[in-house]
Amino acid sequence: MDRVDSSAACSLESMSSRLDLVEKKTVEAVQSCKTIITNMRELASAEEKHAKTHQKIYEALQYIPYMNANIVRGLKNWHTKLLENANETAAMKRQFAISLVANVASPFQDYLSLYRIQTRQVFFEMRSSYEALVSKKNQVAAARDKYVKACKVAEAAIRNRNTMKEKLENEIAIKIATPTNSSPPVNVLETKKSEVLEGLKQKIKSNLDESIAAKDAYVASDGECIFERKRHQRLVVEMLRKLEVIESQREEFIQNQVLFRVASMYQDMTMSIAGCNKEHSEIAQEIFKTALDEIAHFTDGLKSPEASLTFANEQMSNDADALAKFSDIFGQLKGAYEAHSKRLQQVIGNLSWGMSSMEGQSMALAWEKISTCIQVFVHIHDDYANALSATIMSQWKDLKTTQGLAKKHVAAMIQDIHLKRQGVRNNEKEAGQRYNQAKRDLESKQTQISSVEREAVEEAKSPDKDKGVTLVSLGWKDPAKVRLVKLKKACQDFEETDMATASKQYSFAKQASENFHAAYNTLVASVHGDFINAQAQVVTSLTKIVMSWQTAGSVMAASQMQMLHDVFESIEAMDPKRDMQTFVAMQSVNLPPKPKTLGIPVEFYKSELIELELKPPPVETPETKEDELAVQKHELSATHQFEFGIVIFFIVALVLLRLGLAQINHEWGHAQSALQAQQASIEYLDTILKQFD
Numbered sequence: 260m261d262r263v264d265s266s267a268a269c270s271l272e273s274m275s276s277r278l279d280l281v282e283k284k285t286v287e288a289v290q291s292c293k294t295i296i297t298n299m300r301e302l303a304s305a306e307e308k309h310a311k312t313h314q315k316i317y318e319a320l321q322y323i324p325y326m327n328a329n330i331v332r333g334l335k336n337w338h339t340k341l342l343e344n345a346n347e348t349a350a351m352k353r354q355f356a357i358s359l360v361a362n363v364a365s366p367f368q369d370y371l372s373l374y375r376i377q378t379r380q381v382f383f384e385m386r387s388s389y390e391a392l393v394s395k396k397n398q399v400a401a402a403r404d405k406y407v408k409a410c411k412v413a414e415a416a417i418r419n420r421n422t423m424k425e426k427l428e429n430e431i432a433i434k435i436a437t438p439t440n441s442s443p444p445v446n447v448l449e450t451k452k453s454e455v456l457e458g459l460k461q462k463i464k465s466n467l468d469e470s471i472a473a474k475d476a477y478v479a480s481d482g483e484c485i486f487e488r489k490r491h492q493r494l495v496v497e498m499l500r501k502l503e504v505i506e507s508q509r510e511e512f513i514q515n516q517v518l519f520r521v522a523s524m525y526q527d528m529t530m531s532i533a534g535c536n537k538e539h540s541e542i543a544q545e546i547f548k549t550a551l552d553e554i555a556h557f558t559d560g561l562k563s564p565e566a567s568l569t570f571a572n573e574q575m576s577n578d579a580d581a582l583a584k585f586s587d588i589f590g591q592l593k594g595a596y597e598a599h600s601k602r603l604q605q606v607i608g609n610l611s612w613g614m615s616s617m618e619g620q621s622m623a624l625a626w627e628k629i630s631t632c633i634q635v636f637v638h639i640h641d642d643y644a645n646a647l648s649a650t651i652m653s654q655w656k657d658l659k660t661t662q663g664l665a666k667k668h669v670a671a672m673i674q675d676i677h678l679k680r681q682g683v684r685n686n687e688k689e690a691g692q693r694y695n696q697a698k699r700d701l702e703s704k705q706t707q708i709s710s711v712e713r714e715a716v717e718e719a720k721s722p723d724k725d726k727g728v729t730l731v732s733l734g735w736k737d738p739a740k741v742r743l744v745k746l747k748k749a750c751q752d753f754e755e756t757d758m759a760t761a762s763k764q765y766s767f768a769k770q771a772s773e774n775f776h777a778a779y780n781t782l783v784a785s786v787h788g789d790f791i792n793a794q795a796q797v798v799t800s801l802t803k804i805v806m807s808w809q810t811a812g813s814v815m816a817a818s819q820m821q822m823l824h825d826v827f828e829s830i831e832a833m834d835p836k837r838d839m840q841t842f843v844a845m846q847s848v849n850l851p852p853k854p855k856t857l858g859i860p861v862e863f864y865k866s867e868l869i870e871l872e873l874k875p876p877p878v879e880t881p882e883t884k885e886d887e888l889a890v891q892k893h894e895l896s897a898t899h900q901f902e903f904g905i906v907i908f909f910i911v912a913l914v915l916l917r918l919g920l921a922q923i924n925h926e927w928g929h930a931q932s933a934l935q936a937q938q939a940s941i942e943y944l945d946t947i948l949k950q951f952d
Contacts, residue, residue, distance in 0.1 A: 271503040272496045273843055278385065280617075280846055281502065285378045287615035288509060292371045294611055295517060295626070296364050302521075302633070303359040305602040310352030312595035316588060317345035323584045325577035329570060331797050332580060336804075337543050344539045349531055355528045359521065367517055369508075372685075377505050381498045384758055392491045392595040395484040403862070404479040406473035410864035413466035417868040420459040467872065474863070503839060510622050510835040518833075522826045529823070533816035540809035547802045554794045564783040568673045571790040575666040582662060585656040589804075593647040599641035607634055628829040632822045639818045646811035651804055658800040667794035672786045679782075683772045690761070690768035696762035698754075700952060704750040711743040767771075802817020862920075867909060896947030 274281050320342050431448045612630040614623040718740070 262556045263487065270497040270500070271506070271839060271843060274846065275492070275495045275499060277846065277928075278382075278495070282382060282395050282501065284617040284842070284850060285382075285502070285506075287617050288506070289371065289375060289378075291614055291618055292332060292367065292374070292509075292513075294614075295513070296371070298606065298612065299364040299367070299517075299521065300361055301606045302312065302603075303356040303364065305599065305606055306352050306359065307356035309599040310349050310356060312591075312598065313345055313349035313352060316591050316595065317342060318350055319584075319588050319591060320345055323588075323589055324582055326582050329574040329577055330581055331550070331574065331578045331794055332548045332553050333798055333801070334578075335457065336546045337801065340539055340542055340546070341740065347535050351528055351531050351535075355524055358524055359786065363517055363520055363524075367512075369515075372513055374505065376501065381502050381505070385495055387492045388491045390489050392484075395480075395487040399477070399480045399484045402473070406470065406477040407864050409466065409473040410866060410869060413470045413865045413872075414868050415468045416459065416463045416773035417872055420456065420463055421868075423459060424452075424456055463872065467869065470864075470869070492686065507835040510619055510833065511836060514625070514830060514833045514835075515621060518830045519827075521629070522823055522830060525822050526820070526827075529816055533812060536809060536812040536816075538807050543805040544802060547798045547805070550798050551795060553586050554791050554798070564780065568783060568786060572670055572673050574791070575639055575662075575669050575790070576620075578663060578794075579659075582659055582797070586652070586659060589647065589651060589655055589890065593644050593652065594819050596644040596647070597642045600637050603633055603637045603640065607637065617842060619833070619835065619837055620841050621833045622835075625826075625829040625833050628826050632826050635822050639815055639822075642818075643811055643815045644673060646814070647699050647808075647893060650807050651811070653799060654804050654807060658804070661800070662793065662797055665789070665796070669786060669790050669793060672782070676782045678784070683768075685766040687765075687772045690765040694761040694765035697758045697920060701750070701754055702752060704746065708743065708746045715740050715743050774809040798935055862924075865916075870909065870912075888909065921923065 320338065323338060427448070431445060431452065434445050434448060446840065580734065611625070614626055
């Protein structure tokens with residue numbers, strides 16, 4: 260029996276005298292549920308926005324230039340994997356946001372509507388029962404008023420009869436003491452007295468019957484009120500037990516369908532993204548390892564050294580533009596996590612995450628742990644963004660700088676080769692042109708010599724030919740022999756100077772061209788070596804970036820999983836029954852003492868006149884008459900003895916009645932205080948329900 264009482268004392272049914280606190284708990288429970296739903300929707304919105312930023316990164320990756328042109332080995336394959344990673348991450352974030360609303364917030368909203376219907380029905384039944392009890396109490400009060408009124412009417416009738424009797428007896432006594440002829444005789448007065456008293460007696464009897472009937476109705480009404488009160492108390496206990504079950508179901512729903520599901524969804528998303536990133540890192544490292552092995556064979560399929568130089572120069576330029584775009588995308592990734600961190604901070608800062616003091620302690624601790632987890636997620640995303648900024652973006656900056664210097668160096672070497680080759684070609688061409696021109700000039704001079712030699716032979720064969728008027732005779736032209744000597748001298752000088760110089764320059768130009776062609780392959784090979792080194796450095800740097808990215812992601816995932824582990828422990832520690840017991844224990848200090856079981860709390864009208872009137876007359880016997888005569892002879896008269904006995908009897912009866920009524924009033928006072936407390940609770944309940952509606 261003690262164990263049952265102890266269990267009931269820790270259950271909600273012990274709060275029957277403070278239904279206002281019970282109602283306040285349910286109202287604040289609704290508010291707590293609304294807070295959880297609002298926060299879940301805000302978290303879903305934040306994750307949806309984060310998914311959109313990853314979708315923008317995916318779209319940006321689609322527009323990286325030169326992915327179908329000459330570019331560093333492995334970058335195309337890595338670009339394909341980056342596209343897959345960005346698309347999968349955006350899809351997982353988007354699915355998480357959709358599931359958080361569809362599988363957590365919306366079902367919880369539906370359950371909250373059901374919870375409100377159930378709790379309203381419970382309090383409606385208790386209120387209806389209390390109203391019926393109040394109606395019964397009003398009926399008891401009305402019956403009591405009717406009973407008191409009937410008693411007062413009977414008492415007034417008895418008092419009137421006594422007054423009338425005394426008046427008539429005085430008239431008879433005066434008549435006997437001072438008889439006169441003008442006044443009626445004594446027998447007439449006695450007859451009048453008997454008639455008047457008989458009429459008053461009938462009226463008194465009628466009034467007493469009415470008072471007795473009113474008393475019976477009052478007692479019956481009070482009995483019905485007691486029955487109604489017991490029924491109301493049983494219903495309140497039953498409804499409180501039902502409400503305790505509803506509250507336990509609510510906390511179990513929050514535990515299993517809300518908090519546990521949210522933590523599981525975060526855990527699945529974190530593990531999925533971490534697994535996706537790990538797989539991407541492993542594939543990327545294999546891609547770049549294969550690329551390192553293939554860099555040295557970049558000339559395979561190229562037909563000439565000139566084509567290889569063009570290929571190297573074009574690829575270095577394409578690499579610079581593509582790597583700059585990749586760097587910008589990693590900058591967008593850093594900005595995406597910074598923005599997500601700010602969004603989570605806003606969710607934590609702008610909304611109330613605190614539970615009501617009337618909520619269960621274990622549930623409040625679990626919710627507080629989730630709030631703390633989100634706050635830690637803010638710092639984790641900040642740390643991840645800082646890692647991207649401090650380490651990975653720094654590596655991208657170094658890579659772009661190194662690749663830019665290598666690009667300039669290779670471009671300068673290729674340009675130097677092109678300039679040297681063009682210079683050698685131009686020099687050989689110009690020297691050949693000068694040599695050919697000198698050769699033509701020499702041939703022309705030799706042709707003139709041959710002509711002058713023939714002219715000299717002609718002059719030698721015809722010595723008289725000059726006797727006429729001629730250019731030679733006039734002195735305007737030298738003789739052929741003289742001119743021949745001069746021409747030979749000029750030809751010899753031309754051949755020894757201009758022709759020799761042109762020939763020597765042409766030979767030097769040809770030799771320089773031969774020397775350049777001999778060194779060309781060496782220069783091209785030098786360019787190939789620097790190009791391969793630059794490409795290898797790019798691939799190595801990309802490998803380091805991928806590894807650093809994977810490390811930062813692993814640290815972020817491990818930190819999130821640790822926090823989620825703590826969240827799962829706090830959720831598993833939730834105990835609805837213990838929370839209810841804790842709530843009842845905390846509120847028990849304010850509870851009024853439990854009223855004792857009451858009897859029939861009736862208050863009878865106290866009237867000595869009515870009691871004397873209702874008392875049956877004593878039965879007279881011969882012995883009694885002889886005793887009375889003896890008493891009259893030795894003590895008081897019979898009238899005085901009778902009156903004295905009546906007084907003593909009523910004194911004793913009044914003392915006993917007082918003692919009984921004192922006990923009844925004491926118990927009735929406890930009952931009234933308990934009913935008033937319940938009435939105040941129900942009135943407060945009605946006020947809250949009106950506000951709630």
